[in-house]
Amino acid sequence: MAVNETNPVILERPGPAALLMTLAVYPLLVLWTVVGIALSPLYLLLAKVGAGWPAGRIVRSLIWIYGRGWMLIVSPFVRFRRENLSAEQFHTPGIFVINHLSFFDTYCMALLPVFDITFAVRSWPFRIPGYAAFMRMAEYLDVERMNVDETLAAGRRIITQGGHLLFFPEGHRSRDGQMQRFYSGAFCLARQLGCPVYPLCITGTDRLLPPGRRWLRPTQVRLRALPPVDSTSFESHGDLRRKVKADMMENLQKMRADRGE
Amino acid sequence: MTEQQIIERINTALAEEFELQPLAMTADATLFDDLGLDSLDIVDLVIVLEGAFGFKIREEEAIRQIRTLGDIHRFVIGKQSTLAKTA
Numbered sequence: 529m530a531v532n533e534t535n536p537v538i539l540e541r542p543g544p545a546a547l548l549m550t551l552a553v554y555p556l557l558v559l560w561t562v563v564g565i566a567l568s569p570l571y572l573l574l575a576k577v578g579a580g581w582p583a584g585r586i587v588r589s590l591i592w593i594y595g596r597g598w599m600l601i602v603s604p605f606v607r608f609r610r611e612n613l614s615a616e617q618f619h620t621p622g623i624f625v626i627n628h629l630s631f632f633d634t635y636c637m638a639l640l641p642v643f644d645i646t647f648a649v650r651s652w653p654f655r656i657p658g659y660a661a662f663m664r665m666a667e668y669l670d671v672e673r674m675n676v677d678e679t680l681a682a683g684r685r686i687i688t689q690g691g692h693l694l695f696f697p698e699g700h701r702s703r704d705g706q707m708q709r710f711y712s713g714a715f716c717l718a719r720q721l722g723c724p725v726y727p728l729c730i731t732g733t734d735r736l737l738p739p740g741r742r743w744l745r746p747t748q749v750r751l752r753a754l755p756p757v758d759s760t761s762f763e764s765h766g767d768l769r770r771k772v773k774a775d776m777m778e779n780l781q782k783m784r785a786d787r788g789e
Numbered sequence: 790m791t792e793q794q795i796i797e798r799i800n801t802a803l804a805e806e807f808e809l810q811p812l813a814m815t816a817d818a819t820l821f822d823d824l825g826l827d828s829l830d831i832v833d834l835v836i837v838l839e840g841a842f843g844f845k846i847r848e849e850e851a852i853r854q855i856r857t858l859g860d861i862h863r864f865v866i867g868k869q870s871t872l873a874k875t876a
Contacts, residue, residue: 676832711830766805
């Protein structure tokens with residue numbers, strides 16, 4: 529992509545640590561994925577018998593565990609830092625919104641202290657071989673194909689059952705690390721459901737693997753939870769969207785300043 | 790509401806929703822190429838128009854034919870006219 533040709537992150541050449549990381553992590557990730565897929569029927573059976581959860585919830589817990597495994601694999605090269613993440617603050621079912629920098633942002637959601645999270649994503653991830661079947665079993669939302677009423681009905685079911693939704697309101701990964709325009713879907717849904725919005729800020733994954741680059745780079749990933757936002761106290765979804773975006777931009781600037789950008 | 794008032798309300802609502810520059814909002818501006826919207830925005834577009842004018846259009850086939858800002862103006866003006874006649 530032309531825009532990537534001017535991105536200094538893309539133009540960098542990998543150093544020895546990055547080469548070592550790339551050569552070590554990708555094979556282990558493939559192995560972990562294959563093992564995970566092979567063991568998933570046993571996990572589904574045991575969780576169904578042991579916990580009695582619905583199938584979708586079991587698969588969402590499996591995906592969260594898969595993310596934890598990925599974190600373990602990259603942990604020699606990536607330091608993870610959780611900020612303000614406690615299970616108590618996410619007790620009320622709600623909608624997570626997070627900035628989007630990298631393919632690995634979704635894996636980093638295993639940093640969250642809750643696992644029952646339904647991702648609302650575009651159509652293309654549903655075409656990734658191996659992942660697509662699990663995304664469907666986890667009942668992830670394909671917001672590009674669903675209409676307004678279908679999304680609202682699905683969101684209501686998820687929140688009523690005690691789960692959470694997660695949106696990347698920018699719609700796609702940032703090419704320059706800066707926050708992009710927000711889509712309104714998450715904020716319309718939050719207002720219609722009367723549930724809280726949980727803003728999250730992530731940094732570091734754009735160094736780990738930005739769009740357009742294949743090799744991995746050691747880094748620190750920070751995931752910060754901002755105070756929950758009460759969607760019912762806003763007159764319009766636009767007001768809610770602007771408030772959440774302003775909070776996220778302010779915190780991302782501080783987080784980037786901390787790492788000297 | 791006059792046609793000009795309808796157009797102004799549409800443009801104001803869309804500029805606010807999609808962070809558009811007023812100068813770019815000409816009638817012949819295409820939604821995808823000129824205004825930078827995409828398929829996900831069409832969902833938001835429908836919600837914004839429904840909120841701005843108080844009608845339901847999400848099931849209407851004509852929405853799928855919209856390509857330009859002028860198409861939206863004509864669609865909403867036509868819809869308002871139809872509603873006024875049936876009221």
